[in-house]
Amino acid sequence: MSSDVGSLVVEHHQGTSRGGRLLSAILPGLPQLLAGRWGVGSAALLTWVGLLWIVVARPSRVASALGGAWDEQLAVGTLVVGLSTAWLWSWRDVAAAHEVKRVGVSVWELAVRAFSKNRTAVAGLLVIVGLYVIALLTPLVAPYDPAFQGDLLRERYVSASAAHPLGTDQFARDVLSRLLYGARISLLIGFVAVSISVTIGTLLGAIAGFLGGIVDGVIMRFVDMVISFPRLVLLITIIALFEPSIFLITAVLGLTLWPGTARIVRGEVLSLREREFVQAATALGFSKTRIILRHLIPNALGPVIVAATLGIGNTIVLEAGLSFLGLGVQPPTPSWGTMVADGRNVLLNAWWLSTFPGLAIVFTVLSFNLVGDGLRDALDPRLRS
């Protein structure tokens, strides 16, 4: 047997492959983990085990959620999609392990490679993805309904226990459940508001930079004005004058945060419009709209993505601040800012009320900042080592 080394090796190969498939079918991610690919392996394994745990531990809740409200159905949908994605990805990954081919490398592939070498940034990204998954799954995961009040005589301000891992608040509501439901609000507002502001900022910045002249002057003077004004004062002025609601606060945040993006995009476009490909596009007789949308904006997207990622973190802090002042999300809807405010007057007796929602904000924003920094390094070829 020792003489036939070649066949031994081949057999060995097939053995791992078959074993890998079997492993992957039971525990997706484990073959990748054993192969030393920690990031993707643990992500797939955690997704699989975590989601499966929900099905096993809370079958009745999953069953009732199927015919429940839209957010419950969304949670079940997330569950199914998450489980099948983890399983299918691992299966195909194991099957395709020996057929890796690389032909060419695009700019974006280079950026992805640079980004995935940055461990803290990848960790931040995993946390963010995990947060969004948990936010979607909240109705299935949260131990209690966020508005459910326990025994007001005996269960108010109870510190951490098995029944309430993070204690209870002034209405004997479970802090952990409210924290999980609050994540939905923060992440949703952050994402939607930044989408609005990035869209407006990119368009106006590109228009100002490409057209120049009076249009540029008017847009950029307006940008100067908004930027030189303390943002919070502007926000509370607008919000306090209307009835605060989630829609209003999202709209107002989205409509006041775009000037920063506009400035960045304008700067990029100013240098891009002198380049040959834009001259070629002009010479070919393309319309200004087409040049802006198809040629300028895609090339200015790098810094915009970085600004958007950092912007989500900022927006979450701003939203929490407005809610803390009572001008954001209104009770009884749980939000991290209002939860911090709820604990403000009972700091000494119930320190956990303000502490945990604040920590949730810090770690969420920290993750966005880590990813933003990582993206900045990855997308800027000058910073790439």
Next chain:
Amino acid sequence: MTKYLARRLLGAIPLVIGIATIVFFAVNLAPGDPTLRFLAPGMNQEVIEQMRANFGLDQPMHIRYVKWLGAMLTGDFGYSFSHSRPVLAVLRDFVPNTLVLSAVALVVAFVLGVLLGTIQAVRQYSKVDSGLSVVLLFFYSMPSFWLALMLILTLSLFARNVWELPIWFPASGMVSTDYEFLSFGAQLRDRFMHLVLPTLSLALVLTAGIARYMRGSMLEVIRQDYIRTAHAKGLSERVVVFKHALRNALIPIITLVGLYIPVLFSGTVFIEYVFAWPGMGRTIYEAILTRDYPLVMAGSFFFAAMVVVANLIADVLYAIVDPRIRYE
């Protein structure tokens, strides 16, 4: 230089008026009426109309705008509905407190930030560098109002009641209730103790940002030839870093002053609210809630003007410290 200054000052005027205009229309177009707070059930409609006329609210908006702008340019900010005093008197009471708080916070933030950034740059890629990076990013991601609450929780409440430490800091106000009966030295100490927690909450978030810039700026400077020369002359590390490198590394940091002033003022709203600090941030927040239009507009105008002035100072400082920059 004088020409440049004059042009910048002239350029700042439309900026300030523009901001004032935005605030005026945001406040006045919104639904709601400041006279509502004075209404009692069963009040005569004529009385309400009279009250609206007294406040000048019966006139069309464009007339009010022109009148308001004209009055403001002559230094008349109107009459505060909620304080029942001229707006100028209200500003005179609260503006100095905000300026003290933000000036001290700005100085603390810059000293700490420059120091930490320098340490990180000199010890690049060391454990100190990466450790400080993590800690600073943590503070950078922190909402200032939560930091304020955590400082109150640990350095005030727990320090006093649970851990029974000899030193704890007061959690609200500018002075103690028995301030007037204290000796001069004790009064100074009392003011200082009240300033510590608000300043820290405002400053630490900024410190993190400043240190990040300072690290980058310092890294660029210490790679230059003249620093190598200084090392070659046999100067000690401390002299090279703090006498030769620091000055040049500080130049880009000056622009941060202009950038961070709006952030700082936004922060004062939270910090003054949490610490019951009698300043402009809290006053404007309360004025907005009570629809005290003249005070809201004057307060916003004050903040905007301060930002413009700070930007101007930053630009001028920039020109003074860096002879390579010439403005024409």
